Amino acid sequence: MNNAVTFVCPVLAVLASAGASYTDLRTHRIANRWLLSLFLAALLARFALWGRAGVYQGLLGAAIPFLCLFPLFALRMMGAGDVKLLCVLGAIAGKKDIPGLMALSFLIGAVISAFLLLTRRNGRERFHVFIHYLYGCLKNRKISPYSENFSFGKESVHLSVPVLISAVIYLISFFYTRD
Numbered sequence: 001m002n003n004a005v006t007f008v009c010p011v012l013a014v015l016a017s018a019g020a021s022y023t024d025l026r027t028h029r030i031a032n033r034w035l036l037s038l039f040l041a042a043l044l045a046r047f048a049l050w051g052r053a054g055v056y057q058g059l060l061g062a063a064i065p066f067l068c069l070f071p072l073f074a075l076r077m078m079g080a081g082d083v084k085l086l087c088v089l090g091a092i093a094g095k096k097d098i099p100g101l102m103a104l105s106f107l108i109g110a111v112i113s114a115f116l117l118l119t120r121r122n123g124r125e126r127f128h129v130f131i132h133y134l135y136g137c138l139k140n141r142k143i144s145p146y147s148e149n150f151s152f153g154k155e156s157v158h159l160s161v162p163v164l165i166s167a168v169i170y171l172i173s174f175f176y177t178r179d
Helices: 008-027 032-074 080-120 123-140 160-177
Strands: none
Touching: 008 032, 008 080, 008 160, 032 080, 080 123, 080 160
16 A cells, blocks of 8 residues: 555544644543544544454554553543543554554653643652552552542643644654655
8 A cells, every 4th residue: 555545544643633632621621522533534544445454453553552541540540531542543553553652642741741840840749649649559458549639630731732742753754664
């Protein structure tokens, strides 16, 4: 399949994450309708490009973020919309590219978080909250949801933004890594 046709997947990844970032930043939610539409569009595009094998690879790509990130969602360390967004990107990128996209998203998220900790000068406070959480888990001998230790607000990072940046890098890298 030529590059002009397979270019659809990286473009769809950028559009998906741009729309998700926009709504996430405005409303603190990523609409299920948007994510479901993009998930179906991803599977349709993969079917058009590679047939049933493409759909299979897309479903495997969607399963990877779900299996890796569901525990973080269950502990309220990560929002459901972020998990679903990465599942959609997995359906778009397939099982081969989604681990790299996830790793890059989290790396970019860590850099943004470090920048925010430095500029807000609340690193000591955030570290204290985390140590308090760990102490509570050890003391009670059970893992409790992380969000019970603080309210999500200005200290949380919208993961959709690092996902968007990684999708743009994925699109740019498409030109340099494909034949």
